[in-house]
Amino acid sequence: MKQIVSFDQYRREYERSIQDPEDFWAEVAADYQWSRKWDTVLDWNFTEPSIKWFEGGYCNLAENCLDRHLDKRGEQVAIIWEPNESSEAYRTLTYRELHEQTCRFANVLKKLGVKKGDRVCIYLPMIPEAAVAMLACARIGAIHSVVFAGFSATSLVNRMNDSECSLLITADAVFRGKKKIELKKIADEALEQTPSIKHCIVYNHRNTEINFDEGRDHWWYDLMREESSEHAAEPMEAEAPLFILYTSGSTGKPKGLLHTTGGYMVFAGYTFSNVFNYREEEVFFCTADVGWVTGHTYLVYGPLLNGATTVMFEGIPTYPDHGRFWEVVDKHQVNIFYTAPTAIRSLETYGTEIFQTKKLDSLRILGTVGEPINEEAWQWYHEYVGKKKCPIVDTWWQTETGGILISPIATVTPLKPSFATFPLPGIQPVLLDGSGKEIEGNGVSGYLCLRFPWPGMARTIYSDHTHFRQTYFSAYKGYYFTGDGCKKDEEGYYRITGRIDDVINVSGHRIGTGEIEDVIDEHQVVVESAVVGYPHDIKGQGLYAFVICNETALTDDKLRLEIQSLVAEKIGAFARPDKIQIVPGLPKTRSGKIMRRILRKIAEGDTSNLGDTSTLLDPAIVDRIKESAL
């Protein structure tokens, strides 16, 4: 694949990609294997919206990730699996082995009646079988919906029911650090409420005793043993659905963003190769879980499309000690390391002594994703991890965008700490003001939107196209609205400033305030609640809940604990509020709308200037909340 190797070349490629996007992307797409070439490169409008890339073309993503490499690098390692316990042996799968496993599992899925277009839910730990399952779905044209294994039974139920999955793939249990998570138990609870699920495949990962429903459950290995390792990949239309991935929005339940085959493939491959300046035979380590979009695009698909060796790490950065990431880097001679700012900030709190026993000399490129990186964390990462010689790519993108849109190109773009720098070729960002007018020039700030499609973008919200239009294409006519605020400095460098809607970014996890409020409100004594974000040293943002309660015999502390466990049970532990303040009322306008702006200020501890409160129904409530702020 042609790579950008100089900043001048970047500028030229960028210019060309804007002048003639179709020609540009057609050239990129030609690097892949298509069983039939496309008739049209692009057909689009942002009104319906309708976005179609490479129509008439047929390809298979799994074939492009695996079969395409077999002649040249069949014996090269595709996945290095690093277990939770550092003393346990790691596993490797070569491209040939991964291909074989994927084919076998594709045959398993077919045997169980899974057809093209059927939805398959994957609720697995960070084990190679997660990649095998994803690739096997892609291979037969089934749509995978990976659910992060930190989600609760309720979240799993909602996701499986929303897209009417017919099959679930899970494991008995997993350890994350010292904590054991009994996935099958959670799945069993969920499966009581998911009528569309016909089969459940269980991977025996930890030899944990599980409940086994003979009619519904199957052991992974029993099924695999029976099947052949030969399977002809199904030619898929470029716009055939590839996967659904749920993410939080500012309102309502999580949305199942739908990505399609050809465009996603082209975009994942192109961005991986260029942003990370990937070179043959290098080892790439992305610390994200496969349950999030980063795990989809830059742990599995992007690296495999490029014939890379990708590291999949099951554990956590602080187990058995806070040097674990660096131990993994040295052990597997990682060249490119990609993680979240929150991980960097949390490791920073342990000091730098640990680096005395780590070499880290294999590292060439570093990256961050998921939230803005503050300058101090950037410098720490640059100095202690990168030894001041590794460029850091601060990559901005979203579940909706499928891949990176704004980011430095490693070794090419002049860096500026805490700036995502410039749009990649083919990406046309604009800053809009409140009235939807484009703000031109440098030294400006506004709402970040895109005015032209790119191949990796989501095409719809599964079974709710109206919601898709309303959420992303209605705020500003003719634009895709990201929900992020952005500044451009005097030199035109982009700096993403964070969400401007009611989405909170906690440790790089997107959480909708509405979702948490719905759960808190389920508690017997809770009348109403409002959740806002506040700056948090390690997590980036923390969750602050204001809660109105009925008279209760519960102490405030007991109530707080109950609310926290309720959120953990209904959503997942990562969504537990950090602070819960019991309040006598909430600041509401006369029309009943909660003024979140005021709550945000109180949560931030900045109550000196709360702005205009005269439109409140009961302005006095603000002082009462202020008095007992946490």
Ligand code: WTA
């Ligand atoms: C935020 C993760 C600043 C942003 C890939 C976006 C970032 C949301 C960055 C998407 C970055 C992601 N700098 N903010 N480099 N990367 N974000 O869908 O608010 O989990 O809208 O996708 O994360 O989160 P999501």
